Amino acid sequence: MNLSSFARAILCLFISVGQAVAQPPDNFRDASSEQLFFNARIITGDGAVIEQGSVLVRGDTILAVGSTSSIDTSQHAIRHDLSGKTIIPALVNTHAHLGWEAYGDWGSQFFTAENLADHLFRHAFYGVGTIISTGSDKEELAALVKLEQLKGNIGGARYHLSPGMGTPGGGPNPRFTDDPDYWGVHPVADPEQAVRTVKELAANGYGIAKIWVDSRDERRGAQVKLAPEIYTAVLETASSYDMRIIAHATTLADHKSLVNLGNRRFIHMPYDREVDDEYLEMIRENNVYIVPTLGMITKREPYYIPAFQDPFFYDQVPASVLESLNDNYNPPPADQSAAAEQRSAMLARNLAKLKDHIILGTDAGAVGDFFGYADHVELELFVRMGMSPAEAIVASTSRSAEAFGLNSVGSLKAGKAADFMILDANPLDDIRNTRQIIDVYLRGKRVDREALKQQWSQ
Numbered sequence: 479m480n481l482s483s484f485a486r487a488i489l490c491l492f493i494s495v496g497q498a499v500a501q502p503p504d505n506f507r508d509a510s511s512e513q514l515f516f517n518a519r520i521i522t523g524d525g526a527v528i529e530q531g532s533v534l535v536r537g538d539t540i541l542a543v544g545s546t547s548s549i550d551t552s553q554h555a556i557r558h559d560l561s562g563k564t565i566i567p568a569l570v571n572t573h574a575h576l577g578w579e580a581y582g583d584w585g586s587q588f589f590t591a592e593n594l595a596d597h598l599f600r601h602a603f604y605g606v607g608t609i610i611s612t613g614s615d616k617e618e619l620a621a622l623v624k625l626e627q628l629k630g631n632i633g634g635a636r637y638h639l640s641p642g643m644g645t646p647g648g649g650p651n652p653r654f655t656d657d658p659d660y661w662g663v664h665p666v667a668d669p670e671q672a673v674r675t676v677k678e679l680a681a682n683g684y685g686i687a688k689i690w691v692d693s694r695d696e697r698r699g700a701q702v703k704l705a706p707e708i709y710t711a712v713l714e715t716a717s718s719y720d721m722r723i724i725a726h727a728t729t730l731a732d733h734k735s736l737v738n739l740g741n742r743r744f745i746h747m748p749y750d751r752e753v754d755d756e757y758l759e760m761i762r763e764n765n766v767y768i769v770p771t772l773g774m775i776t777k778r779e780p781y782y783i784p785a786f787q788d789p790f791f792y793d794q795v796p797a798s799v800l801e802s803l804n805d806n807y808n809p810p811p812a813d814q815s816a817a818a819e820q821r822s823a824m825l826a827r828n829l830a831k832l833k834d835h836i837i838l839g840t841d842a843g844a845v846g847d848f849f850g851y852a853d854h855v856e857l858e859l860f861v862r863m864g865m866s867p868a869e870a871i872v873a874s875t876s877r878s879a880e881a882f883g884l885n886s887v888g889s890l891k892a893g894k895a896a897d898f899m900i901l902d903a904n905p906l907d908d909i910r911n912t913r914q915i916i917d918v919y920l921r922g923k924r925v926d927r928e929a930l931k932q933q934w935s936q
């Protein structure tokens with residue numbers, strides 16, 4: 479794509495994504511103005527809770543967080559009395575696939591600047607402030623959208639890119655690779671190519687990349703699993719360029735091998751067997767982070783509710799889309815066999831044992847889950863499988879940010895980005911209260927959720 483067609487795309491985007499969204503809200507006047515959010519319960523994201531607390535924001539940055547009485551404000555600060563409300567950091571989602579989804583439709587034909595921006599706004603609407611798109615972005619276009627966002631021309635969740643590496647013909651699930659216009663992963667057929675590829679990605683400014691360690695043999699015929707000597711080369715080279723690698727791996731044996739060879743982040747937890755003490759010790763010693771993507775593996779559980787039956791999703795979706803989601807819904811029935819129950823119990827035990835390592839990721843945009851909405855479903859699943867609400871919030875905010883060195887987001891502290899949600903109920907009482915969103919602020923600016931909802935539900 480050349481720059482002039484990109485400029486046209488951006489122009490379209492401003493017309494269609496809505497001027498109400500592009501313009502600052504009334505209560506935000508200039509970058510130096512201060513806003514005080516006071517008398518709220520503040521869940522800081524790193525485990526602390528301040529009752530009757532305040533957050534003081536200047537421009538896009540938090541100046542101070544503390545008890546309301548301890549905060550010094552200028553007389554000119556805009557004041558928001560939040561008695562009875564709760565503030566939590568905006569969520570940090572480390573695993574989704576932006577650009578491909580158009581609700582019911584899906585494919586590379588939708589990968590446009592406009593659709594990418596829409597996906598950033600859909601995350602923002604639901605209080606997700608940061609999103610890492612993992613291994614499926616059309617990199618040239620995605621990088622331009624990211625650049626426009628850094629310049630302040632596109633709002634929504636902060637967009638991070640994570641190019642993918644895999645064996646030739648390998649990579650993501652067949653839905654991607656069956657698409658005739660799939661642009662492919664960066665092939666790494668041997669250690670030399672792995673070293674070259676990581677260096678190239680680093681030279682292009684990428685600080686995060688993904689590898690697939692998955693053969694998917696039966697479904698697409700003898701795809702060769704990324705070999706340990708190749709991922710060793712990836713991991714070693716990446717570490718010397720301060721690049722963070724996240725590995726897609728689903729078996730306990732692959733997890734152990736990857737940790738042994740230097741991997742510290744996983745998409746998917748071991749699904750094939752119960753985790754053992756050896757693994758638990760390895761991940762503790764090496765401070766390993768794991769995205770369990772529970773939403774993806776619980777669709778046949780009896781408690782599963784499709785998004786189009788949940789007002790938290792369907793209230794902001796066009797009626798025509800809902801109709802088609804409804805019409806096309808043809809799931810396998812809930813599996814309540816003894817084997818399925820045993821497997822569910824095993825996965826819940828794994829999640830509970832891994833809970834201090836868990837971070838947020840939804841895989842939304844790849845498997846039929848919806849941006850932003852799926853994040854709240856995932857939080858609920860964290861708690862259903864054994865985390866406390868407080869632990870689920872830490873996992874989805876500060877720990878997710880820490881896993882990728884995203885130091886400005888994920889917690890509410892002086893010097894951090896002013897990215898947070900204001901809730902009407904306390905999520906520590908019931909994790910589903912993260913859905914009681916009154917407002918979302920990103921970069922110190924109120925996200926105009928009403929305007930977005932209007933635009934989407936027309």
Ligand SMILES: [Zn+2]
Pocket residue numbers: 573574575612841844
């Ligand atoms: Zn994925």
